[in-house]
Amino acid sequence: MIKMGRSTLSGVTRRNFLMGSAAVGVSLVAGAGRGQAAEEKRVNVYNWDTYIGEQTLGTFNARTGIQVQYDLFANNEELYAKLKEGNPGYDVIFPSDYMVELMITTGVIVPLDHSKLPNLKNIHKNFQNQAYDPGMKYSAPYMWGTMGFGYRKSKFDKAPDSWGAVYDPAQASKYSGKIALLGDQRVVIGSALKYLGYSMNSTDEKQIAAARDLVIAAKKHIKSFAEDNGQDLLLSKEVDIAMEWNGDIVQVMEEDSDLSYVVPKEGSNVWSDNLCIPKDAPHPENAHAFINHVLDAKVNAEIANTIHYATANAAAKPMLLQEDLDNPAVYPPEAIVATCEAIVDVGDNTRLYDEAWTAIQAA
Amino acid sequence: MEDWRKSKAAFAIFMAPATFWLLLFFTVPLAIIWVYSFGERGPQGQTELAVSLENYARAVEWIPLKILWKSLWIATISTVICLLLGFPLAMGVAFAPKRWKNPLLLIVILPFWTNLLIRTYAWIAILRISGFLNFGLEWAHGLLDAGFGVIGMPGLMGEFQPLELLYNNSAVIVGLVYVNLPFLVLPLYATLEKLDKSYLEASLDLGAGQWRTFFSVTVPLTMPGIASGVLLAFILSLGTFLTPDLLGGTDSMMIGNLIAQEFGPSRDWPFGSALSFVLMYVTFFVLWLRATVASRSSGVGEAG
Structure with a gap:
């Protein structure tokens, strides 16, 4: 199995928030305005850590002769902060769903030239018309996943397949102090909203307040709002159940067979990451070539088989590892995915979530 | 000897780079943040300039104030612990034989050689349930258990229960004390080092005991060093966000985390x-407090 080395202490995974360490300071000189004909054989890619195949960059270079300059970011906010005041020189970036939407409205990314991306046809039809970017005008879907519970099987009679496992006091009290939630306001309040039967993207003040009170009431049983290290807390037995992104749990499931993953039946968050080209990219031609390369069925399958994430690429499916296809943590049942929502930017209502989150922390 | 104040040209030349640096990279960004603080958040999270006091009104609402109050409280506790640990440590280094001083100082400074993030992660490895501390305790527990077994009282100790040391406010305080201790020790050491030891000898010769000498001579004479060290440790603790982020529990949000939340998600x-x-402004108030206390206590005698 090909897998990037990771330690349990500071595992670096797709959505890990490792302050500083991944904030690789780059000072690329933006070569904007250069004629396309004279485009140098270079492309500057800005991606999440451990989120590409072992051979992707090599085969791209062999096929096109273009050198890939590869840099890492830790989260969407960092990516946005780097780009919003002007592109420091990146050609290809990997923002998530809601960030794509924000980047479109704030003009951070530019439309894709579909004539240069013949492999876009490989994208699964479910991903071709996402709410944040219908028709893939600005973004080429890459990998997707869900948020749910990672849990220690031996501590549970049956899978904790409801948010009630943490928000229903009768259930949560059984695991008091052994519960970790994510340190992410939209996701935590969103999960409480889902439990109450509302939308994760609710902008109703009363619904958000109800969700806030639900989390506050559950707080005495919660050990920590983990900065996305719930998988490590599970592995080190610090907690028995942790709200986490599926990819992080998949990794620890390989290390500890007593761990498993479930998406609560009330529905959860489904996220997807995308390939986009930022405004003023110095090498737009090469950027399109790179994206088209990643969308190639074979290349894409190698990536998915390396990082164990579900791919949005339908053509890659025949080449995917059977163990990943059979793993509900990678590909959850269709019916459950149907109840999940992508998080969308709620504009001015962000403040409702911000204040609810601060109130939860201060309670 | 020529007074350096007289050669103004040389003085200006030497000052220019630092002044330029501070102006460009400290004052200007600060001014921008100040202007931003009167602005408004646009629907996409853009900063729209305005002249509004709404953000300040929001900042002094009950919940942010509660978080600020909690931050002051945690900073105070960790600073007091730093002082209690740091004063004997600084004295130990200052009064050590000359050949020991530099190695001892080096040990105090050594943690700075490693990144703060790494050091904080190390505390996670120490404090967590399957961490080194619980591991050591379990080992000692097993040893005692075996001991009681030998003297005919097996099972007296019961089963070992690991301690929940991580993800609470105590873990945050432990982390802050660890991080800020050198900042308190170094200025304190500098003052103690300059302290004329003959004062202490005089006090002891004239019949005062060790404790009396410590509280009536050493402490007052080193007050400026204590104040600088305490102030440094306190201000650093007050504004921290990394330590509560990594070691804190569900109610460990400090004002630094709230600020990070606003600039981030x-x-x-x-x-x-x-x-x-x-x-x-709170920090300025603390500095002002220090200045007034210092001017009032100057009669006691600065160690200088």
């Missing part, structure tokens, strides 16, 4: 800027 830079300035 909430993308509300104007509110974050206002919070930063509220924190800065």
Whole structure:
């Protein structure tokens, strides 16, 4: 199995928030305005850590002769902060769903030239018309996943397949102090909203307040709002159940067979990451070539088989590892995915979530 | 000897780079944040300039104030512990034989050679349930258990229960004490080092005991060093966000985390800027307090 080395202490995974360490300071000189004909054989890619195949960059270079300059970011906010005041020189970036939407409205990314991306046809039809970017005008879907519970099987009679496992006091009290939630306001309040039967993207003040009170009431049983290290807390037995992104749990499931993953039946968050080209990219031609390369069925399958994430690429499916296809943590049942929502930017209502989150922390 | 104040040209030349640096990279960004703090958050999280006091009104609402109060409280506790640990440590280094001083100082400074993030992660490895501390305790527990077994009382100790040391406010305080101790020890050491030891000898010769000498001579004479060290440790603790982020539990949010939240996921830079300035005003108030206390206590005698 090909897998990037990771330690349990500071595992670096797709959505890990490792302050500083991944904030690789780059000072690329933006070569904007250069004629396309004279485009140098270079492309500057800005991606999440451990989120590409072992051979992707090599085969791209062999096929096109273009050198890939590869840099890492830790989260969407960092990516946005780097780009919003002007592109420091990146050609290809990997923002998530809601960030794509924000980047479109704030003009951070530019439309894709579909004539240069013949492999876009490989994208699964479910991903071709996402709410944040219908028709893939600005973004080429890459990998997707869900948020749910990672849990220690031996501590549970049956899978904790409801948010009630943490928000229903009768259930949560059984695991008091052994519960970790994510340190992410939209996701935590969103999960409480889902439990109450509302939308994760609710902008109703009363619904958000109800969700806030639900989390506050559950707080005495919660050990920590983990900065996305719930998988490590599970592995080190610090907690028995942790709200986490599926990819992080998949990794620890390989290390500890007593761990498993479930998406609560009330529905959860489904996220997807995308390939986009930022405004003023110095090498737009090469950027399109790179994206088209990643969308190639074979290349894409190698990536998915390396990082164990579900791919949005339908053509890659025949080449995917059977163990990943059979793993509900990678590909959850269709019916459950149907109840999940992508998080969308709620504009001015962000403040409702911000204040609810601060109130939860201060309670 | 020529007074350096007379050669103004040389003085200006030497000052220019630092002044330029401070102006460009400290004053200007600070001014921008100050301007932002009167702005408004746009629907996409952009910062729209305005002249509004709303962010400040929000910053002094009950919940942010509660978080600020909690931050002051945690900073105070960790600073007091730092002082209790740091004073004997600084004295130990200052009064050590000359050949020991540099190695001892080196040990105090050594942690700075490693990144703060790594050092904080190390505390996670120490404090967590399957961490080194619980591991050591379990080992000692097993040893005692075996011991009681030998003297005919097996099972007296019961089963070992690991301690829940991580993800609470105590873990945050432990982390802050660890991080800020050198900042308190170094200025304190500098003052103690300059302290004329003959004062202590005089005090002891004239019949005062060790404790009396410590509290009536050493402490008053080293007050400026204590104040600088305490102030440094306190201000650093007050503004921290990394330590509570990594070691804290569900109620460990400090004002630094709230500011980080506004600049990060909430993308509300104007509110974050206002919070930063509220924190800065609190810091200024503490500095002012120190200045007034210092001017009042100058009669006791500066160690100088």
